[in-house]
Amino acid sequence: DVKVTQSSRYLVKRTGEKVFLECVQDMDHENMFWYRQDPGLGLRLIYFSYDVKMKEKGDIPEGYSVSREKKERFSLILESASTNQTSMYLCASRAYEGWTGELFFGEGSRLTVL
Amino acid sequence: QKEVEQNSGPLSVPEGAIASLNCTYSDRGSQSFFWYRQYSGKSPELIMFIYSNGDKEDGRFTAQLNKASQYVSLLIRDSQPSDSATYLCAPAPVGDTGNQFYFGTGTSLTVIP
Numbered sequence: 001d002v003k004v005t006q007s008s009r010y011l012v013k014r015t016g017e018k019v020f021l022e023c024v025q026d027m028d029h030e031n032m033f034w035y036r037q038d039p040g041l042g043l044r045l046i047y048f049s050y051d052v053k054m055k056e057k058g059d060i061p062e063g064y065s066v067s068r069e070k071k072e073r074f075s076l077i078l079e080s081a082s083t084n085q086t087s088m089y090l091c092a093s094r095a096y097e098g099w100t101g102e103l104f105f106g107e108g109s110r111l112t113v114l
Numbered sequence: 115q116k117e118v119e120q121n122s123g124p125l126s127v128p129e130g131a132i133a134s135l136n137c138t139y140s141d142r143g144s145q146s147f148f149w150y151r152q153y154s155g156k157s158p159e160l161i162m163f164i165y166s167n168g169d170k171e172d173g174r175f176t177a178q179l180n181k182a183s184q185y186v187s188l189l190i191r192d193s194q195p196s197d198s199a200t201y202l203c204a205p206a207p208v209g210d211t212g213n214q215f216y217f218g219t220g221t222s223l224t225v226i227p
Contacts, residue, residue, distance in 0.1 A: 033215060040122070040219070041219065042202070042217055042218065042219030042220050043158075043202065043217040043220075045214060045215070045216060048214060048215070056214070058214065090157055090158075092215075094215065100146065100163070100165070100206065101206075102148060102160045102163065103148070103150075103158075103160075103204075103215055105157035105158050105159070106157060107156075107157055108156075108157050
């Protein structure tokens with residue numbers, strides 16, 4: 001079975017704290033993604049990576065950074081958490097197969113910033 | 115960002131009825147589409163992939179694609195309460211979007227027993 005694992009299902013942090021969300025995939029996929037999901041707004045792309053050390057901004061990168069030092073691992077970093085970053089964060093991976101490759105999602109990390 | 119529009123719902127249908135979920139998209143270069151299902155509190159899972167004009171059937175699910183009208187739909191026949199979920203439409207990445215993978219906002223479906 002394919003597997004995308006997010007390190008924490010639930011986190012509670014305080015405003016101003018640095019937050020790390022970790023994601024690991026075991027499918028040797030080239031592409032990895034971080035989304036946040038909020039009611040009424042759907043899935044919004046924060047960042048994606050198409051190779052080790054390569055990244056591109058999605059639609060809402062402000063307040064976030066990412067790191068991909070190894071192919072299987074993609075980390076999302078909130079340098080200084082704010083209350084408006086309270087959300088569900090979903091990691092996904094995808095093989096580079098042009099228009100046919102599907103996204104595989106992790107179980108999600110629900111972050112609450114107080 | 116390429117536009118992907120879905121009616122947010124909620125859409126309610128009685129058990130056994132046909133549920134029809136619609137998605138329109140702005141990028142004429144989009145060649146194929148994914149339909150994902152997301153149960154409350156869970157992550158999305160793939161249920162259908164379609165790349166040709168016309169219909170594709172898989173069990174109780176039928177995806178329909180009309181590239182000329184930039185429209186893709188998902189029909190669920192004999193709807194069951196277990197089909198109650200949010201359904202997300204996503205065009206496969208193409209062209210200058212590289213590997214960016216965008217979703218519509220999703221349609222919430224409730225099947226009433």
